[in-house]
Amino acid sequence: MFQNKIDYLLFLADSNLILSQRNAEWCGHGPVLEQDIAITNITLDLLGQARNFYQYAATLINQSTNQPTKLVSEDSLAYLRTEREFKNLLLCELPKGDWAQSVLKIFFFGVYAQLLYRELMKNEDEQIAAIAEKSLKETNYHVRWSGEWVIRMGDGTEESNQRLKNALQYLWPFTGEMFVAAAFEINNGINLSAIKEQWLQHVTTVFEEATISMPDINAAMQSGGKQGIHTEHMGFILAEMQYLQRTYPNSEW
Amino acid sequence: MQQQTIHIKQEEKKIWNILENVTDPEVPVLTILDLGIVRNVAINNNDVEICITPTYSGCPAMDMIAANIRMELMAAGYENIFIKNILSPAWTTDWMSEAGKQKLKAYGIAPPSDKPQVCNSGLFAPNEAIQCPQCNSYHTHRISEFGSTACKALYQCDNCKEPFDYFKCH
Numbered sequence: 158m159f160q161n162k163i164d165y166l167l168f169l170a171d172s173n174l175i176l177s178q179r180n181a182e183w184c185g186h187g188p189v190l191e192q193d194i195a196i197t198n199i200t201l202d203l204l205g206q207a208r209n210f211y212q213y214a215a216t217l218i219n220q221s222t223n224q225p226t227k228l229v230s231e232d233s234l235a236y237l238r239t240e241r242e243f244k245n246l247l248l249c250e251l252p253k254g255d256w257a258q259s260v261l262k263i264f265f266f267g268v269y270a271q272l273l274y275r276e277l278m279k280n281e282d283e284q285i286a287a288i289a290e291k292s293l294k295e296t297n298y299h300v301r302w303s304g305e306w307v308i309r310m311g312d313g314t315e316e317s318n319q320r321l322k323n324a325l326q327y328l329w330p331f332t333g334e335m336f337v338a339a340a341f342e343i344n345n346g347i348n349l350s351a352i353k354e355q356w357l358q359h360v361t362t363v364f365e366e367a368t369i370s371m372p373d374i375n376a377a378m379q380s381g382g383k384q385g386i387h388t389e390h391m392g393f394i395l396a397e398m399q400y401l402q403r404t405y406p407n408s409e410w
Numbered sequence: 411m412q413q414q415t416i417h418i419k420q421e422e423k424k425i426w427n428i429l430e431n432v433t434d435p436e437v438p439v440l441t442i443l444d445l446g447i448v449r450n451v452a453i454n455n456n457d458v459e460i461c462i463t464p465t466y467s468g469c470p471a472m473d474m475i476a477a478n479i480r481m482e483l484m485a486a487g488y489e490n491i492f493i494k495n496i497l498s499p500a501w502t503t504d505w506m507s508e509a510g511k512q513k514l515k516a517y518g519i520a521p522p523s524d525k526p527q528v529c530n531s532g533l534f535a536p537n538e539a540i541q542c543p544q545c546n547s548y549h550t551h552r553i554s555e556f557g558s559t560a561c562k563a564l565y566q567c568d569n570c571k572e573p574f575d576y577f578k579c580h
Contacts, residue, residue: 191553191554191556191564192554194554194556194557194558194564195554195555195556198556198557198560199556201466201468201470201560202466202467202468202560203468204468205464205466205467205468205469206467206468208467208468209467209497283498284497286498287496287497287498287500288497290497290498290499290500291464291467291497291498291500291501292467294500294580295466295467298555298556301533301555302555302556304533305533305534308533308534363533366533
């Protein structure tokens with residue numbers, strides 16, 4: 158039961174961290190200055206949320222192991238775990254692609270996170286509830302910003318519409334994983350099928366505005382992230398993110 | 411006993427006054443008290459506990475703020491200082507002091523509106539009527555909901571044409 162809570166915290170932390178690391182690739186490369194700033198602001202929020210989840214996970218891990226010589230920290234959890242130990246959604250690790258692919262990914266994950274945090278705010282664990290309450294306020298901005306971009310691109314020019322459709326075709330099979338409970342999510346009080354229903358509703362509303370037809374909701378879906386089985390992209394992102402700590406162990410700012 | 415309580419109250423008040431000297435590294439005209447991020451000050455024997463809360467989860471200024479609090483208190487002779495980061499209740503711009511809002515405006519940043527109109531999650535939310543900190547015109551428009559720091563949005567005045575930061579409601 159205790160291990161489930163730690164694994165669930167790591168799942169939330171990893172998903173936020175990896176999406177944050179991915180989005181950070183836009184820093185200095187956004188299509189216009191204001192949007193570069195917007196996506197990096199969102200990235201910073203995701204990083205902050207990841208830190209809160211890691212810090213709490215580290216506290217619980219240290220309590221449970223009782224090995225004061227081998228204390229874990231938010232940094233060791235982020236920088237010193239291997240690919241198989243990361244539990245993030247596959248969606249979060251996919252390449253940044255073009256602008257359409259990045260905003261659609263933020264939109265899919267944001268709507269999911271928003272619904273999840275609304276539920277987690279009522280969690281009996283006070284710290285989880287507090288992190289969710291804090292994260293929700295920020296996520297509301299992410300959902301609105303990315304939703305507006307989905308509409309703008311879908312209902313924009315022929316090219317923006319085509320790019321959004323390409324992004325949708327690529328990302329869609331990675332959305333199903335959000336709603337399939339891993340072992341650590343069973344009996345944690347979150348009703349994933351209710352969240353799936355609301356998620357589909359929100360996505361449908363925005364797609365209608367964007368003049369994009371809803372993909373097949375029963376299509377075959379990818380899975381594995383929550384179990385630590387990742388796409389070929391994961392190793393590269395970890396290599397880049399963890400390089401410094403692996404090469405120069407314990408280096409600090 | 412009663413005297414001891416009074417003594418503690420006085421000590422706490424002294425600490426609140428010291429905290430007036432700690433400013434936000436990103437918006438140096440604001441003290442951390444103006445921002446409303448100090449949630450509690452408690453004294454227990456020789457221990458001083460300060461509870462602070464971040465404006466945004468990823469606010470990079472938090473570590474520096476905690477370090478500055480420690481420095482100010484150490485300079486005043488306190489030794490056992492514990493700084494606790496709390497997340498709930500989540501920080502809101504409603505906690506910003508009136509003095510803080512005035513200082514922001516004088517600094518060229520539009521302060522958060524008293525009655526936020528668009529703290530909702532609706533798509534294409536209508537532009538909030540934000541007053542230009544330079545010429546006081548309400549004839550302004552939003553350029554982006556995200557600005558130079560996590561807590562600000564970008565606006566431009568249609569009257570004096572000056573772009574400005576808006577400390578967005580949260």
